[in-house]
Amino acid sequence: MGGMSATTRPSDPPEPGADLSAPEAAVPLRSAASRADVVAPPAEEGSGELSDAAIPGGLAETDPERLARIALTRAFGPEHQRVAIEVGRRGAARVWAELRSAHPGVDPLRDLDAASRVGARLVCPQDPEWPIELDALDRLRDEGDGSAIGAPLCLWVRGPGDLRELASRAVAVVGCRAATSYGLHLAGEIAFAMAEQGWAVVSGAAFGIDAAAHRGALAAAGPTVAVLAGGVDVPYPAAHVELLAEVARTGAVVSEVPPGTPPFRRRFLTRNRVIAALCRGTVLVEAGLRSGALNTVAHARRLGRQVMAVPGPVTSAMSAGCHRLLRDFREQTVLVTGAEDISEEIAAMGRFAARPPMAVGPRDELSAMVRDLLDAMPSRAAVGVSVLAQRTGLRPEEVLAMLGPLVVEGLVESVPDGYRLTPLGRAPSNARSRSRLF
Numbered sequence: 001m002g003g004m005s006a007t008t009r010p011s012d013p014p015e016p017g018a019d020l021s022a023p024e025a026a027v028p029l030r031s032a033a034s035r036a037d038v039v040a041p042p043a044e045e046g047s048g049e050l051s052d053a054a055i056p057g058g059l060a061e062t063d064p065e066r067l068a069r070i071a072l073t074r075a076f077g078p079e080h081q082r083v084a085i086e087v088g089r090r091g092a093a094r095v096w097a098e099l100r101s102a103h104p105g106v107d108p109l110r111d112l113d114a115a116s117r118v119g120a121r122l123v124c125p126q127d128p129e130w131p132i133e134l135d136a137l138d139r140l141r142d143e144g145d146g147s148a149i150g151a152p153l154c155l156w157v158r159g160p161g162d163l164r165e166l167a168s169r170a171v172a173v174v175g176c177r178a179a180t181s182y183g184l185h186l187a188g189e190i191a192f193a194m195a196e197q198g199w200a201v202v203s204g205a206a207f208g209i210d211a212a213a214h215r216g217a218l219a220a221a222g223p224t225v226a227v228l229a230g231g232v233d234v235p236y237p238a239a240h241v242e243l244l245a246e247v248a249r250t251g252a253v254v255s256e257v258p259p260g261t262p263p264f265r266r267r268f269l270t271r272n273r274v275i276a277a278l279c280r281g282t283v284l285v286e287a288g289l290r291s292g293a294l295n296t297v298a299h300a301r302r303l304g305r306q307v308m309a310v311p312g313p314v315t316s317a318m319s320a321g322c323h324r325l326l327r328d329f330r331e332q333t334v335l336v337t338g339a340e341d342i343s344e345e346i347a348a349m350g351r352f353a354a355r356p357p358m359a360v361g362p363r364d365e366l367s368a369m370v371r372d373l374l375d376a377m378p379s380r381a382a383v384g385v386s387v388l389a390q391r392t393g394l395r396p397e398e399v400l401a402m403l404g405p406l407v408v409e410g411l412v413e414s415v416p417d418g419y420r421l422t423p424l425g426r427a428p429s430n431a432r433s434r435s436r437l438f
């Protein structure tokens with residue numbers, strides 16, 4: 001497999017005090033299943049065969065590609081992008097067939113059985129429920145320097161919420177664990193108001209701001225999504241077992257690692273890219289200068305998603321990260337003080353903006369800048385983000401921010417070679433209309 005090793009060891013977790021403000025980089029291919037202190041203890045000996053045999057728990061999951069995605073995630077973890085890149089090129093089943101012999105204890109059927117016992121389901125990229133917003137992670141990795149981590153090979157979802165639908169109208173509310181009463185109050189108020197407006201509130205279920213955001217959305221009887229660093233059946237922190245159960249009753253608890261996988265430090269950082277990618281925008285409520293929430297914001301910024309920060313008292317160390325963000329990234333960060341500001345910033349970025357009555361064609365609702373982007377795309381062939389940036393004079397992150405809603409709208413589709421117009425996107429616009437979708 002192009003010199004890929006199936007037996008090298010994983011790198012150690014970051015040292016205490018490591019900089020968490022930059023997106024987590026991918027690490028070389030190596031086995032995550034070989035270190036008991038990094039992932040779940042190895043399962044008992046199993047065949048790992050991708051057969052059509054009956055699945056434990058009565059699950060009708062026999063597709064070799066899907067089973068291979070489970071196995072590869074169990075064996076290598078989400079950080080190993082050489083595996084993910086090969087999966088994109090050759091398919092998961094072929095990749096796993098070459099690596100399976102080095103991992104005899106990996107059995108995807110056992111993971112499916114564990115998921116069924118907690119009412120969780122597997123969601124893969126070709127499934128109707130797969131959130132297409134995550135595809136931007138692969139594009140960012142492939143068009144960058146290769147250091148970024150791409151989209152998950154698969155997701156485990158616990159709860160009734162349809163992940164694709166939730167992600168189409170989602171906002172992340174994140175911040176520090178050691179939050180002040182000011183931050184907790186604002187996070188809850190923001191989440192409550194956004195949920196009342198029909199937005200899904202996404203966070204990481206940690207102490208502090210995350211928990212306040214989830215509880216605020218739940219109080220409004222709105223949808224909320226908790227993205228975990230461990231398995232969907234491993235509540236973390238343990239004190240939030242009831243909170244996560246409540247999230248799973250009405251929304252979705254999500255993880256890219258198999259059931260039973262405990263979290264460890266590096267995986268919190270890789271998890272953050274999923275939070276950022278699922279959402280149209282990320283709101284930083286409170287954060288110290290070295291808060292892990294700044295890592296989520298960095299991912300959102302690189303993805304071209306809207307980044308927002310809530311100011312706090314200048315004397316509060318828990319607002320220093322917000323203030324630094326507003327100062328150092330003023331062109332990419334919007335100061336917000338409540339849900340009204342947030343809605344104004346992100347509602348115009350997609351299909352949930354108000355529809356003007358004069359619009360008669362698919363392009364009539366678009367701004368001139370977005371129409372220019374569509375005009376820069378070939379009528380049939382695919383084109384990459386960097387090429388579109390050159391043709392339009394926009395920054396790559398601005399192009400990515402526009403492409404996401406266009407994919408959701410059905411005007412553009414994401415393909416292996418880049419993006420291309422759909423038949424709907426090729427339809428002409430009515431020049432009389434000057435209304436604006438985003």
